Amino acid sequence: MSSLTLFGEVCCAHGPRPRLCSAVRPRTSTFPRQRRRRLNTQAAASILSQYSPETLLAAGSAAAVSLAGLIGGAFWFNNQQQMTEGPDSAPAAHSTSAPQRKDAVLVIGATGQTGKSIVKQLATAGRWVVAAGRDSEKVKAVAAEASEFEGEVDVTSPASLGEHILQGVSQVVLAVGPTFNRTEAGPSNNSQEVDAAGVQNVVNACKAHFPQQAGTQRSPAISLASEADIAKWERLDDVIMGGQSESALKLGSDGAAHWEGTLRVEGGGFCGCRIKDLGLNLSAYDGLSMQVLGDGQTFKVNLKTAYQESTPECTYQAQFDTVPGEWTTVNLPWWQFVAVKRSRVDDSAPPLDPQKITHFGLVLSRFAFNDLPNLQHRAGDFNLQIRDGIKAFKADRPRIILVSSAGVERNALIGDDMEKRKNSMPIIQLNPGGMLNHKFEGENAVRASGLPYTIVRPTGLSNDQELGPSALEFAQGDTIEGRVTRDEVATVIAAALSTPAAVGKTLEVRRSEEKDAGKRVPTAHQLRLNFLPLAEDRHRSRLGLPPLPKAVAPPAPVTKERLEEILQDPRVKQAARKNLTGRDKEHSEQQPEASSNGASASHQNGSAQGSNGKLENAAEAKEWIEDWRSNKQETVQR
Incomplete structure (x- = not known):
C-alpha cells in the first residue's frame, strides 16, 4: 500500500494454507527506489509546511484524518501535485504458483497495514493465504506470513488481474485504498481509479473465475434407505422414566422413513428414537439437513459427540418446526444446537464440535428447553416422515469481502445538502477527492456482482496496541462512530470468511465503549454468531432499516478556509490531544495513515524520541509535530 492512505487499506481473502512461498519476477520501477523516497519526503514536507502545528495536530482527531490524511487532504483541497510513491505501469509479472494451491484466500492490498493484519490472522487460522500487491518487494516481505505471494497486482490494471492470480483461489479479500502518486505520466491511483473502477476490475475478474452462487450443497450422512438401516435405530420413549408414550421408526412403502407413535403427557411426556456409534466427522459442513413431512408439531434433533461420551445425560439439541401435510427442507446449522444436561441448558459446555458425532436422535417432547413448554406439541398420535435420509449441508460463504x-x-x-454536511462528522465534511462517494461505488459493484459477498465498514482504524482487547459491536445503517484496531478488523474478516450468515450483508464494526468491554473479548465462535441478526442488504427494510441509498456524485471540494474551520472542530482537537502517538519504527519509511471516519487515528511517523508514548497535552503534541516536520525537511535536504 502507499504511504499516503486517507481511509486505510481494504483487502481480499479466501482459503486454507500449508506454507509455501512462490517466486515473483521483480519488475523495473519507473522511478529508482531512492528517487521515489525523495519524492515521498519532498511531497510530505512541502504540504506540511503550509499548515501550522496546531492545524496538523487537529488533523489527527475525531475527523479521522491522521497526519497522512491531512497530507492527502491537502493535496485535494489545495490542488497540489506532490505525491507519494505509486505503482509502475509496466505489464504485470506472473508468480510461479505452487501446484498444490487449493481453496486459497487471495488478499489484495496485503502490503498495507490492514492487509498485513488480515494475512497474519488468516495464516494463524490455518488458511492458505496468497498475499498480493503492486510492489513485488513489499509483497515478498509479507510472504513470511503467507503461503504464497503475487507481485505487481494493480487493481487499476485489468491485465494484472488475470486468471493466474485466481488459480486455486476460492475467496478474495479486497484491502486496497487510493494513493497520491507521481509518475512520469502524471498523477494516478486516485480514489475514483482505485475505490470505484479498481474494485469493479476485481469484481469482473472474480465473476469470470468463480461460478455464480452455487447455493446450499448436501451430502448423505445417515442412510434411511433400507430395512438394515432402520434396524440400527432404537426406541427411547418415556417408558424408561415410568411414562406411557410409545413410538417406532419404520420404512414406508414410499421409501421414506416413518417415525410414528403416541405421545402421552402423563409421566415423562416424550417420545424418542436414536442411532449410536456413528463416528461421523462432519466438520467440513455447516449442519444437518432433512426433507420432512410432519403434522405441525415442533420436534427436536439430539446429537451426542465424543466430548459427551462419559456423561450419559448430556446432549446437544436443536428444534425444528413442521408444516401439516407439506414436505419441507429443514436445515439445522451447528450453531443452532444447544448443550443440554439433565434437560437444562449447560452454559459451561463448548459449542458443538461436528468432528466426532457419535449419536443422532429424534425427539417429540412436551418441553422445549429448561422445562419451558413446547407450545407446538399435542398429546396423542403423531407422524414424522423423512425422505432421502439425513444429510449434511454446506452453505455459500462470501466469495468477496470488501473492507x-x-x-x-x-x-x-x-448528497449536496451542505447544511447537513456541515453538521456531520469531520471526515464527511472533508471527503477528500470524493473518496466516500467512490468507496460507495465500489460497494455497489460488489453488491451487483451476483457473487456471495460481505462488506465490512470499520470505524476509525487504529494501530494503538495500548488499547488492549475489547468486545466488538456490529451495526448497520452507518450510524455509529468509534474506533477499532486493524487486528480486530482482521478477526472480523476471518470470521466472515467462514460464516454463511455473513453473505449478502454490509456492516459497521467498532470497539465497544462499555466499561467492561475488555472482559468480553469475543471468541471466533461468538464473532460468527454476531452476523446472524444482521439483515441482508436486499432485506434491510424487513428489519426496519432503510434501503441502501443511491450513489451520488462527489460534492464540491472544500475550500481552504472551510478546511481550517473543520480542523478547529472541538472533536478534532480533543481526539488529537487524546490519541496522537509516536512513530512505529517498523514502518519508519511510511507516511502516517488516517483512520476511516470520525474516530481516533494512529500515526506512523514522527520523531524517533516519540516512539510509543502517548502525548499528554497539546503543548507536547505541538512540539512533537514541529520535530516531525523538521526531521522531514532535513531528510529532503539530505
Whole structure:
C-alpha cells in the first residue's frame, strides 16, 4: 500500500494454507527506489509546511484524518501535485504458483497495514493465504506470513488481474485504498481509479473465475434407505422414566422413513428414537439437513459427540418446526444446537464440535428447553416422515469481502445538502477527492456482482496496541462512530470468511465503549454468531432499516478556509490531544495513515524520541509535530 492512505487499506481473502512461498519476477520501477523516497519526503514536507502545528495536530482527531490524511487532504483541497510513491505501469509479472494451491484466500492490498493484519490472522487460522500487491518487494516481505505471494497486482490494471492470480483461489479479500502518486505520466491511483473502477476490475475478474452462487450443497450422512438401516435405530420413549408414550421408526412403502407413535403427557411426556456409534466427522459442513413431512408439531434433533461420551445425560439439541401435510427442507446449522444436561441448558459446555458425532436422535417432547413448554406439541398420535435420509449441508460463504469505510452511506444520503454536511462528522465534511462517494461505488459493484459477498465498514482504524482487547459491536445503517484496531478488523474478516450468515450483508464494526468491554473479548465462535441478526442488504427494510441509498456524485471540494474551520472542530482537537502517538519504527519509511471516519487515528511517523508514548497535552503534541516536520525537511535536504 502507499504511504499516503486517507481511509486505510481494504483487502481480499479466501482459503486454507500449508506454507509455501512462490517466486515473483521483480519488475523495473519507473522511478529508482531512492528517487521515489525523495519524492515521498519532498511531497510530505512541502504540504506540511503550509499548515501550522496546531492545524496538523487537529488533523489527527475525531475527523479521522491522521497526519497522512491531512497530507492527502491537502493535496485535494489545495490542488497540489506532490505525491507519494505509486505503482509502475509496466505489464504485470506472473508468480510461479505452487501446484498444490487449493481453496486459497487471495488478499489484495496485503502490503498495507490492514492487509498485513488480515494475512497474519488468516495464516494463524490455518488458511492458505496468497498475499498480493503492486510492489513485488513489499509483497515478498509479507510472504513470511503467507503461503504464497503475487507481485505487481494493480487493481487499476485489468491485465494484472488475470486468471493466474485466481488459480486455486476460492475467496478474495479486497484491502486496497487510493494513493497520491507521481509518475512520469502524471498523477494516478486516485480514489475514483482505485475505490470505484479498481474494485469493479476485481469484481469482473472474480465473476469470470468463480461460478455464480452455487447455493446450499448436501451430502448423505445417515442412510434411511433400507430395512438394515432402520434396524440400527432404537426406541427411547418415556417408558424408561415410568411414562406411557410409545413410538417406532419404520420404512414406508414410499421409501421414506416413518417415525410414528403416541405421545402421552402423563409421566415423562416424550417420545424418542436414536442411532449410536456413528463416528461421523462432519466438520467440513455447516449442519444437518432433512426433507420432512410432519403434522405441525415442533420436534427436536439430539446429537451426542465424543466430548459427551462419559456423561450419559448430556446432549446437544436443536428444534425444528413442521408444516401439516407439506414436505419441507429443514436445515439445522451447528450453531443452532444447544448443550443440554439433565434437560437444562449447560452454559459451561463448548459449542458443538461436528468432528466426532457419535449419536443422532429424534425427539417429540412436551418441553422445549429448561422445562419451558413446547407450545407446538399435542398429546396423542403423531407422524414424522423423512425422505432421502439425513444429510449434511454446506452453505455459500462470501466469495468477496470488501473492507470499506464507515461514513460512506451517510455521505451518500447527505448528497449536496451542505447544511447537513456541515453538521456531520469531520471526515464527511472533508471527503477528500470524493473518496466516500467512490468507496460507495465500489460497494455497489460488489453488491451487483451476483457473487456471495460481505462488506465490512470499520470505524476509525487504529494501530494503538495500548488499547488492549475489547468486545466488538456490529451495526448497520452507518450510524455509529468509534474506533477499532486493524487486528480486530482482521478477526472480523476471518470470521466472515467462514460464516454463511455473513453473505449478502454490509456492516459497521467498532470497539465497544462499555466499561467492561475488555472482559468480553469475543471468541471466533461468538464473532460468527454476531452476523446472524444482521439483515441482508436486499432485506434491510424487513428489519426496519432503510434501503441502501443511491450513489451520488462527489460534492464540491472544500475550500481552504472551510478546511481550517473543520480542523478547529472541538472533536478534532480533543481526539488529537487524546490519541496522537509516536512513530512505529517498523514502518519508519511510511507516511502516517488516517483512520476511516470520525474516530481516533494512529500515526506512523514522527520523531524517533516519540516512539510509543502517548502525548499528554497539546503543548507536547505541538512540539512533537514541529520535530516531525523538521526531521522531514532535513531528510529532503539530505
